[in-house]
Amino acid sequence: MNRFLKSSGFKLFVIILSALIAGSVISVVSKSGSSPLNKAVSVVFGPASRLAGSLSSGFRNMPVSFRSSTYYKKQAEELKKEVDSLREQLVDYEDIVHQNEFYKEFLDLKEEHSDYKFTKAAIVGRDAADRFSSFTLSKGSSSGIAVNNPVIYGKYVVGTVSSVTPTRCVVKTLLNPGINVSAYEIRTGEVSYVTTTAEYSKQNLCVMPGLSPSTAVTAGGLVCTAGISGIYPADLIIGSVDDIVDATADISASAIIKPGVDFSQLTDVFIITGFDGQAK
Amino acid sequence: MMAKRILQNKTFIRRLCLAAAVLLFSILQNTPGLFPEIAGIRAMPLIPLVTAAAMYERDIAGMLYGLFAGALWDVFASGNSFNAIYFLIIGYVCGILINTVMRSNFATHLLLTAGAALIYNTGYWLWHYVFTGCDMKFYSLMRYYIPGTVYTLILSPLVFFLVMTLERKLRD
Structure with missing residues (x-):
C-alpha cells in the first residue's frame, strides 16, 4: 500500500485530480460555467466538432438515391442521375427557403428592437x-x-x-x-x-x-x-x-x-x- | 532524421492512433445524427474505449486517455469538469486493476465497461435528477440510463477488438 501511494502514477493522478477540482472551483467563481481545461480543449478541438456538425447536417440533407447496379440499363442510369440532380437542386432550394425564413423572422425582430x-x-x-x-x-x-x-x-x-x-x-x-x-x-x-x-x-x-x-x-x-x-x-x-x-x-x-x-x-x-x- | 525516428516508433504511432480514436469517438457520440439512437437511447462508446485503452496501456497512459476523453466530452456538456474527473478516475482505476488483480481479456473488459457505464449513468442520474429534485426520477433511470448502459455494453466487443487489433499490430 505504501509503495502504491508513493508510486509516480498515483502522485500524477492526485496532481491532475487536484488541478481539475481547482479548475472547477475557478469556473464557479468566475461564473463562466467552464473550467480552464474545458476552455483550452474547446479552442484546440473546436474545428473538429464544427466539421462533424457540418457533416451531420450534410447527411441529414442528403437525398435518398438508389445508384445503378449491373442490371440497370443505361437509360435508367441517366434518368436516375437526372432525378438525383433535381433532388439536389430541391434540397438546395429548401435550404435557401429555410434560410430566408430564418433571416426574415430575425429581421422583423431586429427592426422592432434596435437595442x-x-x-x-x-x-x-x-x-x-x-x-x-x-x-x-x-x-x-x-x-x-x-x-x-x-x-x-x-x-x-x-x-x-x-x-x-x-x-x-x-x-x-x-x-x-x-x-x-x-x-x-x-x-x-x-x-x-x-x-x-x-x-x-x-x-x-x-x-x-x-x-x-x-x-x-x-x-x-x-x-x-x-x-x-x-x-x-x-x-x-x-x-x-x-x-x-x-x-x-x-x-x-x-x-x-x-x-x-x-x-x-x-x-x-x-x-x-x-x-x-x-x-x- | 528525428521525425523519421519518431514515425518508426510503434509505441508513438499506437498511442497517437488511440488518441485519434478518442477524438473520433467523442465526435461520433456527441454530434447529433452521427451515431444511431435506439428509441431515444444513446450509446456512450467513449466509455469502452477508455477502459480498453487503460487495459492495454495501463494506469498512467490510461488516466491520460481518460482525461483527454473526459475533457472532450466536457466541451459538449454543461457541468464544469465532471466528465474529465470521471474518466481520469476510470482510466486510472482500470489500469491499476489490470496491473494488480485482473487479466487483460475480453471478459474483464466487459466487466470493467459494465461497471464504468453503470457508475457514469447512475452518477449522472443522481446529480441531474435526484439531487435537483426532478420528477420522474425512476422512470428516467429505467427508460434512458439503464438501457444506455446496456447499449454501451453491446458496443463494447467492437471497441475492444478495435483496440486489441491496434495494440497487436503496433506493439514493439
Whole structure:
C-alpha cells in the first residue's frame, strides 16, 4: 500500500485530480460555467466538432438515391442521375427557403428592437447523457457570448447559455427543468413563470404554474416573456397554451405550454448578447 | 532524421492512433445524427474505449486517455469538469486493476465497461435528477440510463477488438 501511494502514477493522478477540482472551483467563481481545461480543449478541438456538425447536417440533407447496379440499363442510369440532380437542386432550394425564413423572422425582430445585439451560431453538438435537449453552439465568449444570454429562433425563445468557452457555449433549452422564465399570457395579461418537469419535458411541453383558480387563460393563448428577471427581454414568444390543468398541491391552476419551436429540428439559432434592461 | 525516428516508433504511432480514436469517438457520440439512437437511447462508446485503452496501456497512459476523453466530452456538456474527473478516475482505476488483480481479456473488459457505464449513468442520474429534485426520477433511470448502459455494453466487443487489433499490430 505504501509503495502504491508513493508510486509516480498515483502522485500524477492526485496532481491532475487536484488541478481539475481547482479548475472547477475557478469556473464557479468566475461564473463562466467552464473550467480552464474545458476552455483550452474547446479552442484546440473546436474545428473538429464544427466539421462533424457540418457533416451531420450534410447527411441529414442528403437525398435518398438508389445508384445503378449491373442490371440497370443505361437509360435508367441517366434518368436516375437526372432525378438525383433535381433532388439536389430541391434540397438546395429548401435550404435557401429555410434560410430566408430564418433571416426574415430575425429581421422583423431586429427592426422592432434596435437595442438587441445578436450573434448567429450553428448547433454543433449535444451531450450524449443529457435528456433535456441541451446543445452546443459554434460560438463562445470571443463572440461576446456570456452565461445567461438568451437564445432565440426568430421571435421564439429557445433557452439560455449555461456555460461558455472562448469558441463554444452550451445552451439549456426551455425543456430543461432547471430553466425558469418570467412570462405573461398576452390576452389576459396574467403573469407567472414558465418552467417544465421531466414528465412534461418528455412530451416536449412546458408548464406555467401559479395561475389563479378562476384564470381566464384558455387553450390557444400566446405566452410571452415578461422580462422581469433581466435575463430575457420582454415580449419574446415562448409558445402557446395547450391546456389548463389544476395544480396537485394547491388550488392554483397551471397552463401547459407548447413551445413555439421544435428544438430537435433546430440547426441555427441567434444569441442575444445585449439589450436594454439586461441584468449585469 | 528525428521525425523519421519518431514515425518508426510503434509505441508513438499506437498511442497517437488511440488518441485519434478518442477524438473520433467523442465526435461520433456527441454530434447529433452521427451515431444511431435506439428509441431515444444513446450509446456512450467513449466509455469502452477508455477502459480498453487503460487495459492495454495501463494506469498512467490510461488516466491520460481518460482525461483527454473526459475533457472532450466536457466541451459538449454543461457541468464544469465532471466528465474529465470521471474518466481520469476510470482510466486510472482500470489500469491499476489490470496491473494488480485482473487479466487483460475480453471478459474483464466487459466487466470493467459494465461497471464504468453503470457508475457514469447512475452518477449522472443522481446529480441531474435526484439531487435537483426532478420528477420522474425512476422512470428516467429505467427508460434512458439503464438501457444506455446496456447499449454501451453491446458496443463494447467492437471497441475492444478495435483496440486489441491496434495494440497487436503496433506493439514493439
